[in-house]
Amino acid sequence: MAKAKKAKHVVPVQPHKFTKRFSLVDVVIQKEKKFLYFIAFSFILAGVVYPYPSIAMWVGFAFAAYSAIANDSIQTIGTFIVANEDKEWYWQWLFMGLIFLGTVAYSWYVFNGDVSYQRLSTPGLDEAPESFVYLQLASPIVLLLLTRFRIPVSTTFMLLNVFTASSGTIFGMIGKSLSGYAVAFVSALIIYLLLTKVIKRFIKGKAHISWTVAQWLISGFLWYIWLAQDLANVAVYLPRHLSIIQFAVFAGFIFILLGFLFFMRGEKIQHIISEKSEVRDVRSAAIIDLVYAVILYYFKEVNNLPMSTTWVFVGLLAGRELGMHIQSHDKSKKYVKTFRLIGKDILSVTIGLVISVILAVAINPVMQQEIIDFMFK
Numbered sequence: 001m002a003k004a005k006k007a008k009h010v011v012p013v014q015p016h017k018f019t020k021r022f023s024l025v026d027v028v029i030q031k032e033k034k035f036l037y038f039i040a041f042s043f044i045l046a047g048v049v050y051p052y053p054s055i056a057m058w059v060g061f062a063f064a065a066y067s068a069i070a071n072d073s074i075q076t077i078g079t080f081i082v083a084n085e086d087k088e089w090y091w092q093w094l095f096m097g098l099i100f101l102g103t104v105a106y107s108w109y110v111f112n113g114d115v116s117y118q119r120l121s122t123p124g125l126d127e128a129p130e131s132f133v134y135l136q137l138a139s140p141i142v143l144l145l146l147t148r149f150r151i152p153v154s155t156t157f158m159l160l161n162v163f164t165a166s167s168g169t170i171f172g173m174i175g176k177s178l179s180g181y182a183v184a185f186v187s188a189l190i191i192y193l194l195l196t197k198v199i200k201r202f203i204k205g206k207a208h209i210s211w212t213v214a215q216w217l218i219s220g221f222l223w224y225i226w227l228a229q230d231l232a233n234v235a236v237y238l239p240r241h242l243s244i245i246q247f248a249v250f251a252g253f254i255f256i257l258l259g260f261l262f263f264m265r266g267e268k269i270q271h272i273i274s275e276k277s278e279v280r281d282v283r284s285a286a287i288i289d290l291v292y293a294v295i296l297y298y299f300k301e302v303n304n305l306p307m308s309t310t311w312v313f314v315g316l317l318a319g320r321e322l323g324m325h326i327q328s329h330d331k332s333k334k335y336v337k338t339f340r341l342i343g344k345d346i347l348s349v350t351i352g353l354v355i356s357v358i359l360a361v362a363i364n365p366v367m368q369q370e371i372i373d374f375m376f377k
Contacts, residue, residue, distance in 0.1 A: 035148060039141060046137035056132045058249075060237035063140035065254050068155040068233045070261060071147040071310075076226045080219040081265055083285035084212075093262040097255050099220050103227045104251050113241030115250060119232035119306045120240055124169035125160065128239045135363050136162050136237075142355065154308035154349055159233040162359050169305070170357070176299065177308035184295050184315035191291060192323025215286035222293035229296060232306050292316050314349055318342040 042063065049055045077096060084092060104115045111118055120126060129136070139162045143155060154177065161170055234254070242250060295312055318341075325338045 032148065039145060042141045042144070043138060046141060047134055050132045050134050050137050053129070053131050056137060057129070057237045057239075060132065060137045060140065061234060061250070062253065063137065063144070064159055064237055065234045065257055067140040067143035067147060068159060068230065069254070069257060071143060071155050076223050077219070077261070079285040079288055080215070081262070083215060085265075089262045089265065090259075093259045095216065095220065096223055096262070097258050099223050100227060100258060101251055101255060103224050104231065104247075104254075107228070107231070108242065108247050113239075113243070113247070114235075115242060115247065116232040116235045117228045117300075118304050119229070120236060122169055122172075122305055124164040125232075125236065125306075126240070129163060129237070133363055135359055139359055142359075146351075154310040154353060155230065155233045156306050156308040156310070157353050157357070158355065158359075160236055160306055161357060162363050163236050172305050173307055174353070176305055177311040180295070180299055180307055180309075180312040181315035183298075184292070184312045185319040187295060188291060188316045188319030189323045190319075192320050193327060211283045211286060215283075215289070218286050218289045218293065222289045222296070225293050225296045225300060226309055229300055229307065229309050288316065288320065308349070310349055314345045318345065 045059065046063075049059050077092075080092065080096070107115050107117045114120070139158055143158045156173060156177070160173070164170055235250070238246065238250065292313060295316070296309060299307055299312070321338050321341060
């Protein structure tokens with residue numbers, strides 16, 4: 001009887017690491033194909049229109065409006081959207097949209113056509129651009145890319161630094177933003193160290209309707225404070241004093257844009273909020289927004305120098321996460337995860353800062369000369 005042949009042991013071929021990476025890239029490209037086509041078209045459009053200032057300023061404004069509000073939506077309407085997932089998007093849009101219209105109309109009327117609450121009166125930003133370079137229009141497109149891939153960079157640094165003619169203004173904005181991060185981190189850490197147990201008692205069971213009302217009012221106040229701080233990031237492309245027609249275009253475009261964002265339930269970057277502890281509860285969201293609004297209001301009153309509200313918000317979330325973790329007394333929870341979240345957010349905003357400074361230096365010959373003078377003194 002013939003002996004049965006032994007089956008050869010076939011060793012499965014392990015896919016190469018690089019193959020896996022390329023496969024992942026292919027998946028991302030296929031998934032985001034339409035968006036990447038839009039980005040490519042935007043870069044081409046920026047290249048076509050930048051030599052024509054009267055057209056370029058509105059194209060730049062449109063890109064900046066979407067990229068700034070989409071990226072910064074996590075700070076203001078992010079917790080609002082998450083905590084009100086059961087509410088219709090159009091009621092949320094009308095509420096925040098009307099606050100936006102009232103806020104910009106007040107600034108436009110009181111400050112003689114200036115919609116930035118005089119944030120652009122800072123030396124180096126006080127004059128509207130009479131001509132544009134390509135990178136100034138490309139900067140908000142880069143910001144759109146970073147937003148799409150969930151990186152919460154500072155729109156203040158990304159959009160204002162490419163226009164400022166003074167390195168002193170850049171360093172002033174960085175210093176104010178870093179102090180904002182520190183104040184927010186320490187404030188949130190202290191509040192949640194002292195009040196975590198009390199807060200957890202509040203957020204047990206179903207929230208009373210009064211909490212929903214309070215959260216809407218607090219979110220509305222925060223939205224107003226944020227607009228007063230960050231509208232400069234969008235208005236920097238436009239004349240410093242808008243005519244009534246220019247104002248109508250400015251306000252109408254952003255109002256419609258807000259409707260789109262609420263319809264989409266925030267941008268991709270919304271996960272920065274969703275991954276944090278207990279933010280879906282309307283009571284917890286109200287507390288976060290109140291602390292953030294008070295801190296922003298304080299820095300708004302300090303001076304007119306623009307600052308990164310993203311750094312303040314990241315500091316707030318970091319202090320909150322650490323405070324809640326320390327008070328959890330849960331041995332199974334490791335600090336590694338908490339510090340990883342904090343570090344990831346810091347890395348993201350630092351990337352934005354580095355990119356913005358590189359763009360600012362690449363665009364501005366005055367700053368290039370300052371760096372040369374500093375290096376060869």
